[in-house]
Amino acid sequence: MIGTPILPEIRELIERRNFSALQRIFNDWMPADLAELISDLPENEQAILFRLLPKELATETFEYLDFDSQQNLLTALTKKDVTHILNSMSADDRTALLEELPGPVAQELLKLLSFKEFKIAKTLLAYAEASVGRLMSPDFLSVKKDWDMNQVLEYIRTYGHESETLNVIYVVDDHGKLKGELLARELLLSPPEKKVRDIISEDKIVTLTATQDQSDALEAFKRYDNVALPVVDSNGYLIGVVTVDDMLDVAEEEETEDIQKFGGIEALEEPYMDLPIHEVIKKRAVWLVVLFIGEMLTASAMAFFEDELSKAIVLATYIPLIISSGGNSGSQTATLIIRSLALGEITIRDWLSVMRREVLSGLALGGILGLIGFFRVITWAHILGIYNPSWLAVGITVGIALICIVLLGTLAGSMLPLLLKRAGLDPATSSAPFVATIVDVTGIVIYFSVASLLLRGILL
Amino acid sequence: MIGTPILPEIRELIERRNFSALQRIFNDWMPADLAELISDLPENEQAILFRLLPKELATETFEYLDFDSQQNLLTALTKKDVTHILNSMSADDRTALLEELPGPVAQELLKLLSFKEFKIAKTLLAYAEASVGRLMSPDFLSVKKDWDMNQVLEYIRTYGHESETLNVIYVVDDHGKLKGELLARELLLSPPEKKVRDIISEDKIVTLTATQDQSDALEAFKRYDNVALPVVDSNGYLIGVVTVDDMLDVAEEEETEDIQKFGGIEALEEPYMDLPIHEVIKKRAVWLVVLFIGEMLTASAMAFFEDELSKAIVLATYIPLIISSGGNSGSQTATLIIRSLALGEITIRDWLSVMRREVLSGLALGGILGLIGFFRVITWAHILGIYNPSWLAVGITVGIALICIVLLGTLAGSMLPLLLKRAGLDPATSSAPFVATIVDVTGIVIYFSVASLLLRGILL
Numbered sequence: 001m002i003g004t005p006i007l008p009e010i011r012e013l014i015e016r017r018n019f020s021a022l023q024r025i026f027n028d029w030m031p032a033d034l035a036e037l038i039s040d041l042p043e044n045e046q047a048i049l050f051r052l053l054p055k056e057l058a059t060e061t062f063e064y065l066d067f068d069s070q071q072n073l074l075t076a077l078t079k080k081d082v083t084h085i086l087n088s089m090s091a092d093d094r095t096a097l098l099e100e101l102p103g104p105v106a107q108e109l110l111k112l113l114s115f116k117e118f119k120i121a122k123t124l125l126a127y128a129e130a131s132v133g134r135l136m137s138p139d140f141l142s143v144k145k146d147w148d149m150n151q152v153l154e155y156i157r158t159y160g161h162e163s164e165t166l167n168v169i170y171v172v173d174d175h176g177k178l179k180g181e182l183l184a185r186e187l188l189l190s191p192p193e194k195k196v197r198d199i200i201s202e203d204k205i206v207t208l209t210a211t212q213d214q215s216d217a218l219e220a221f222k223r224y225d226n227v228a229l230p231v232v233d234s235n236g237y238l239i240g241v242v243t244v245d246d247m248l249d250v251a252e253e254e255e256t257e258d259i260q261k262f263g264g265i266e267a268l269e270e271p272y273m274d275l276p277i278h279e280v281i282k283k284r285a286v287w288l289v290v291l292f293i294g295e296m297l298t299a300s301a302m303a304f305f306e307d308e309l310s311k312a313i314v315l316a317t318y319i320p321l322i323i324s325s326g327g328n329s330g331s332q333t334a335t336l337i338i339r340s341l342a343l344g345e346i347t348i349r350d351w352l353s354v355m356r357r358e359v360l361s362g363l364a365l366g367g368i369l370g371l372i373g374f375f376r377v378i379t380w381a382h383i384l385g386i387y388n389p390s391w392l393a394v395g396i397t398v399g400i401a402l403i404c405i406v407l408l409g410t411l412a413g414s415m416l417p418l419l420l421k422r423a424g425l426d427p428a429t430s431s432a433p434f435v436a437t438i439v440d441v442t443g444i445v446i447y448f449s450v451a452s453l454l455l456r457g458i459l460l
Numbered sequence: 461m462i463g464t465p466i467l468p469e470i471r472e473l474i475e476r477r478n479f480s481a482l483q484r485i486f487n488d489w490m491p492a493d494l495a496e497l498i499s500d501l502p503e504n505e506q507a508i509l510f511r512l513l514p515k516e517l518a519t520e521t522f523e524y525l526d527f528d529s530q531q532n533l534l535t536a537l538t539k540k541d542v543t544h545i546l547n548s549m550s551a552d553d554r555t556a557l558l559e560e561l562p563g564p565v566a567q568e569l570l571k572l573l574s575f576k577e578f579k580i581a582k583t584l585l586a587y588a589e590a591s592v593g594r595l596m597s598p599d600f601l602s603v604k605k606d607w608d609m610n611q612v613l614e615y616i617r618t619y620g621h622e623s624e625t626l627n628v629i630y631v632v633d634d635h636g637k638l639k640g641e642l643l644a645r646e647l648l649l650s651p652p653e654k655k656v657r658d659i660i661s662e663d664k665i666v667t668l669t670a671t672q673d674q675s676d677a678l679e680a681f682k683r684y685d686n687v688a689l690p691v692v693d694s695n696g697y698l699i700g701v702v703t704v705d706d707m708l709d710v711a712e713e714e715e716t717e718d719i720q721k722f723g724g725i726e727a728l729e730e731p732y733m734d735l736p737i738h739e740v741i742k743k744r745a746v747w748l749v750v751l752f753i754g755e756m757l758t759a760s761a762m763a764f765f766e767d768e769l770s771k772a773i774v775l776a777t778y779i780p781l782i783i784s785s786g787g788n789s790g791s792q793t794a795t796l797i798i799r800s801l802a803l804g805e806i807t808i809r810d811w812l813s814v815m816r817r818e819v820l821s822g823l824a825l826g827g828i829l830g831l832i833g834f835f836r837v838i839t840w841a842h843i844l845g846i847y848n849p850s851w852l853a854v855g856i857t858v859g860i861a862l863i864c865i866v867l868l869g870t871l872a873g874s875m876l877p878l879l880l881k882r883a884g885l886d887p888a889t890s891s892a893p894f895v896a897t898i899v900d901v902t903g904i905v906i907y908f909s910v911a912s913l914l915l916r917g918i919l920l
Contacts, residue, residue, distance in 0.1 A: 203488035296781060299781050306774075328896075
């Protein structure tokens with residue numbers, strides 16, 4: 001759905017400057033769809049269309065726009081419009097916008113806020129990036145324990161319009177300390193005279209703190225299936241609310257980070273195309289150089305076996321095949337283990353059963369590849385008509401080396417993430433390229449050791 | 461939080477069979493936490509503790525249990541308890557349980573359901589795995605357009621207890637056709653005499669169909685930030701509702717699949733430790749063999765250059781270093797591109813600007829590695845005291861080969877996902893090992909070509 005080209009009829013109406021028709025159409029659109037349409041337009045047309053939207057829809061649409069279009073509209077719209085949008089958009093979306101803008105621009109915009117909104121914006125921006133504080137909205141409704149449902153309903157009708165969510169109403173004591181939550185479900189199902197205190201259970205309340213990492217919030221939402229969670233300060237006072245719709249975005253960002261790490265690259269933190277090319281290169285160069293320096297050991301290992309190599313060049317020709325098999329099986333295993341660790345399916349304590357499984361897998365997979373490799377060597381020699389009994393020994397060498405190296409790959413791929421986790425590091429650091437590098441170096445040593453053993457007196 | 465050891469005090473109460481104290485404690489726990497505690501217990505203790513829970517909490521806790529514990533409880537609890545749980549648990553969680561159970565067991569359990577629940581369960585199980593139908597709940601509330609808020613509230617109080625969510629109430633016509641949705645927010649904020657028809661807007665409604673893929677539902681939830689979405693049949697009749705809490709799980713499953721694919725392994729679809737070892741081996745063997753067969757071309761390529769090899773064994777010693785650099789840069793690029801495609805940050809149409817970026821990155825990164833490689837060769841020869849002018853040529857060969865091969869890696873890693881997407885295939889198929897294999901083969905050809913060119917008359 002994302003990135004669909006602009007509908008031809010809309011395009012035509014824009015060309016013909018038929019704004020009243022556009023206005024009618026847009027009124028029936030969802031803010032998310034309007035935002036996509038506007039993002040797809042050339043910059044000079046964005047403001048023209050945006051101005052056609054009624055005020056409330058305009059603000060909602062603005063919240064869904066990508067950062068570039070938001071920035072463009074901020075300069076293209078009148079100061080009055082910008083002031084309205086900034087003051088009426090939800091606090092968490094505004095924080096997301098302000099944190100992306102260059103400092104001086106953000107400062108200018110802050111001046112457009114009412115005193116109340118200014119204070120809110122300042123407070124939220126003070127929280128660290130990727131903290132719960134940056135996602136939270138201070139617009140929540142709080143009621144008292146001794147109210148009945150009628151009073152709550154009355155209160156909501158009067159003060160609820162600004163609230164980020166009405167799916168959960170919070171219950172606080174006279175000092176603002178969080179005492180419980182009243183779900184819209186409970187509110188709607190209870191008879192009008194029922195008291196809040198008879199519905200809520202104080203002990204069963206899950207809270208977040210503003211300084212917590214957003215990934216903690218994601219875990220809590222996944223675990224408890226809430227639509228919103230309250231944010232409290234260190235004394236238990238309610239200061240904000242985080243809603244579940246933000247969590248799908250957090251989940252997406254976390255996934256991107258995980259995947260990039262596993263691909264052997266520092267997390268980009270910005271869309272690929274938006275990041276200046278030298279930044280991308282910097283993010284990639286670090287790991288690439290580390291891996292390169294590690295991989296240099298392969299050259300040293302091979303130099304060590306130069307004597308064997310010069311006697312049997314054929315050994316050299318199978319090196320890439322053999323070490324890559326170790327790398328592939330290793331990155332398969334690392335993928336499985338890192339993911340299982342992240343999902344909590346396995347813990348460090350399971351290392352022995354993991355190892356047992358991976359030894360079995362390694363032997364089985366190594367056996368399969370070893371057999372194929374053995375036949376490859378023999379068949380090749382036969383085809384070229386150069387077969388003699390020493391080829392059998394080469395075939396056996398390749399086969400046995402493959403079994404050992406695939407086994408090595410599965411072991412390295414499984415134990416490395418667990419070791420990293422044990423050392424308090426991120427298991428995802430044992431990326432596919434990282435595991436492959438380790439297996440390459442040890443693989444060469446194994447291969448030549450097997451060869452020295454089996455080919456001594458035959459080729460060597 | 462997941463996988464925490466059982467709290468010592470709970471353990472002690474279990475040992476001392478102090479069930480009344482446990483009962484008091486459990487009453488204050490969240491179902492998700494109770495489920496974790498019970499999952500962590502040995503199988504023979506699970507039922508003992510589970511029976512301590514009051515009925516409603518028991519059902520909720522059961523919904524959060526992992527499949528193994530659910531299965532264990534189904535055999536350990538009385539038929540009466542099982543009947544109660546199965547009939548009162550939410551329809552979507554029940555579907556998830558029944559679909560995992562062996563056919564005959566599921567059939568036995570279906571017999572315990574009331575006629576109404578039996579019909580629901582049968583209907584939901586008929587939808588394909590990973591379809592929206594498997595997530596949906598048929599327990600929703602629907603109201604009519606000409607009702608006022610008072611009537612709606614009355615209706616909810618009478619019939620709302622069973623409803624999966626009350627955050628959204630659906631509006632249907634006399635035939636059950638979906639006409640709009642009334643958010644709890646709107647319901648709570650509107651004056652009692654306001655009519656439904658004056659609140660809802662028929663055009664602004666996002667719907668799902670039961671046969672759609674769950675990933676489509678995830679996209680819709682991400683895009684529109686809803687807490688629930690209605691499911692309609694092909695004629696627009698409302699048949700169920702999907703809630704956002706299920707989406708975090710769908711997102712997690714999708715991420716697991718993506719990561720596993722990228723690690724060069726078929727998606728497991730079950731937790732690593734739960735899948736029988738031979739299944740894991742089967743899932744891994746396919747790709748591993750395919751890659752192995754592809755990688756065999758490296759042996760052929762090297763056999764082709766055997767003549768060069770025998771003249772300059774030193775060339776062989778740098779092969780793993782050089783081809784792995786191509787593989788690493790290729791898997792970095794593939795990671796970035798596959799992810800950006802998945803997020804809609806880039807589309808196939810951007811191929812030219814992607815290529816431009818990757819040529820630049822490839823040259824820069826290749827340049828860095830090439831320089832390091834060059835100095836490695838020269839320094840090494842000096843240290844060993846075997847330096848002679850021909851080593852300079854070897855150094856230059858290694859350096860230039862690195863630039864070419866890293867560039868090749870970035871190009872293959874970026875264009876392959878785009879080509880796969882263009883061909884209607886999943887870009888994630890161009891996994892790290894897949895790209896590495898392609899680069900290995902072509903890398904060897906490039907390396908020896910550069911060597912033949914530069915070392916002709918020197919070493920060759």
